[in-house]
Amino acid sequence: MAARKRQSRNKASDGGERAFLAAYDASAFPHPSVAVDVALVTIVEGALRAVLVRREEHPAKGAWALPGGFVGMDESLDAAAARVLATKVGVEGVFVEQLYTFGAVKRDPRTRVIAVAYYALVHPGLLERAPLNGNTVLAELAVPWRGESGGDVGAVRPEGGRLKLAFDHAAMLGLVVLRLRGKLDYAPIGFELLPRHFTLRQLQEVHETILGKRLNKDSFRRRMLASGRIRATGRREADVGHRPAALYRFARRTKR
Amino acid sequence: MAARKRQSRNKASDGGERAFLAAYDASAFPHPSVAVDVALVTIVEGALRAVLVRREEHPAKGAWALPGGFVGMDESLDAAAARVLATKVGVEGVFVEQLYTFGAVKRDPRTRVIAVAYYALVHPGLLERAPLNGNTVLAELAVPWRGESGGDVGAVRPEGGRLKLAFDHAAMLGLVVLRLRGKLDYAPIGFELLPRHFTLRQLQEVHETILGKRLNKDSFRRRMLASGRIRATGRREADVGHRPAALYRFARRTKR
DNA sequence: AAAATAGTGTCTATGAGACACTATAGT
DNA sequence: ACTATAGTGTCTCATAGACACTATTTT
Structure with a gap:
């Protein structure tokens, strides 16, 4: 498949099946970007917390986002989520599950980005070696609804101070809490x-x-x-x- | 990190945000295709059924697939699912919900395709005007497991005869049944x-x-x-x- | 001994399953 | 009148909540 892409770039092409396959050339028409965002959740002092990273670049510069990254062409979604956890938070081998895929057209102002949201659960002891510096914080989740109503969830610095969440990440965290509540009785969460x-x-x-x-x-x-x-x-x-x-x-x- | 790719495309560039945004040029590096596949489910004669379409083209030519289509650049995932239902099955305004996103690297042999699976529920009376010809069939689902075990689900022609399912669509149908069983008591399914x-x-x-x-x-x-x-x-x-x-x-x- | 939480026994309220019985349509 | 299913009343059993009580550790 990757071999066929060369054809459209070097516009050599003829009829038959080769032409057909070339129609699926990834660069023949524009595609959205696909990213994974991973909510790494733990519990400290009787409150849910999640790792957030401050965005140093546009868009949403200065806001706080879930660790994320673009999905490689030869990388499954699950592998991308594991890579993000390993490279951005230094955590491996933990419980990870796909949550939901966010695909609103304007969710990222720069270009079309479809985000597959994941969540991961970890005992706080495993986060001790995580790089929790000025750019990365273990934020406390503020759930403004009860039961299984659902809705956005905010993030607060452990020492106090609300954090502005980037993109639709407040909705992602909301779904995480909803999923946790829903599965708690059935799954080993x-x-x-x-x-x-x-x-x-x-x-x-x-x-x-x-x-x-x-x-x-x-x-x-x-x-x-x-x-x-x-x-x-x-x-x-x-x-x-x-x-x-x-x-x-x-x-x-x-x-x- | 993606910021470095900017020179590869728009070489006229200065500092600041414009240069930054150019770095995200969608054609600067290869992206996967993103498709939606929709399981339109109904019940006839005490059995679950789903609309399947025979593939007339490679890959998986001759196998049966869920109605699907690629997601447009200016189209949300939900909108794409609704479009697929409207254009391929002629059904509108029905219950539709996102199910799961399938992102194995080799799930489609032609090129990288990430599929966001949806399911829709409809009363069989609404399918009477649907184009159920030789290419489209309302297949009966064969669930080879009980309870909430999960796993692949097969498809059988109403008059008998197993249908070969394309790609990972047997897994998609399995997740549909699992989701229906799980949500039946809580949601108005x-x-x-x-x-x-x-x-x-x-x-x-x-x-x-x-x-x-x-x-x-x-x-x-x-x-x-x-x-x-x-x-x-x-x-x-x-x-x-x-x-x-x-x-x-x-x-x-x-x-x- | 005091403090504090772990762990047990029992009563009650609630909801599911089972069963018996009555009600009401078409034939 | 007969048949078939709708619908009601009641009993039993399993489970959650509540409460009282005993057990065991550190200080």
Whole structure:
């Protein structure tokens, strides 16, 4: 396919199938750019946070954006998302899932850019080596709606101060929260935000943070223990100033 | 990083924003093609069906594909999906929702094509004027898995005979079924597949078809009546050979 | 011993499934 | 009158929420 592109650039071409295939030459008519934007989400101090990068160039210069990049011609979308995480945030091997594709014509003023949004979940301990300097911040998410209403989600500096979000990234973050809330009960989302061993209390706090509401302790314990998705490690937490809780780990298989 | 490409094209250039914007010239480096593929789904005789079109050209010539088309430079993704439905199937104003974006490098052998998959729901009565000739068929979906396992979904001619699906369209249809099953209880999906007025029995049959399993009649009635999403019209069905059922209609607002 | 949270047992409210029964159309 | 399905009433079972109580660690 790449070989055929040469023909239209060096306008040598004839009839038959070769001509047909040349019609699909990528440069024969204009194509949109395709980018991936990845919301790398974690939980710190009982609040959802996401990595944002300040834009140093036009458009939306000075605004804050999700880490992103253009999709290479020989790179799958999933691979592009993983590359963005690895090169821009220094994170690898974490949970990543495609979210939604944003394709409004004017979403990027410079040219047509179709953005495939992804989200990734990570335990905050894994972000310690991430380059959180002046250009990159682990912003706290401000969700101005309850339940599964949906809508834009804002970003605030941990020490305070609202961040202006670039393009449609407030909508992307809104969809991330909506997706997390929707899938929390069905998919192993909570575990991705915790260290390998965790207590039921920690897991409940993660669920409460994602859902934005308090949960019943007794019912939560029963549901989790009955779900078959967690397994006791036999160990307990230490140095906690009260009765130590049992430590659990995520069990890959849902045994039914 | 893309800023460096500017010299390759418009070599007349100065500092400042103009030069910067020129760097994003769409033809400065190769872009993938972006297409939309739309699964137009309906229910006939207790089975899910989708419109498929036979490919008359390479690649995958002779195989059956979802109606699709390339996204125009001045056309949003949603608009492209609506255009495909209108021009290729003659259907307008129906429920359409984005599903997933398929971006494997080799999914289309001719060149790089990223496909944004959509699904649409329609009552079969609306397809009567659709061009269902030799090139277009309303294929029955064959779901080889239960529940929410997921996986490829096949297509069968209504009169029998398996259809070979082009590209990754079996995976797209699989995701459609998975999405329908997942959203059935939360979103107004069932109503889109029924005429304006319907009986509870018809609604239950739609749910059973989507879920691929039988439902409890009593519980289904109670759930639907308590959901606040349907409203009695006061009318009843006629000419049914037994006690006629009350007709309901979809109530837009969920009153809680 | 005091403080603090972990963990258990039990009661209640709610909703799904099951079943029996009554209602009402066409034939 | 018969048939077939609509629609109602009630019982049971499973699960979530609420509450009371016991257990176990650090200070």
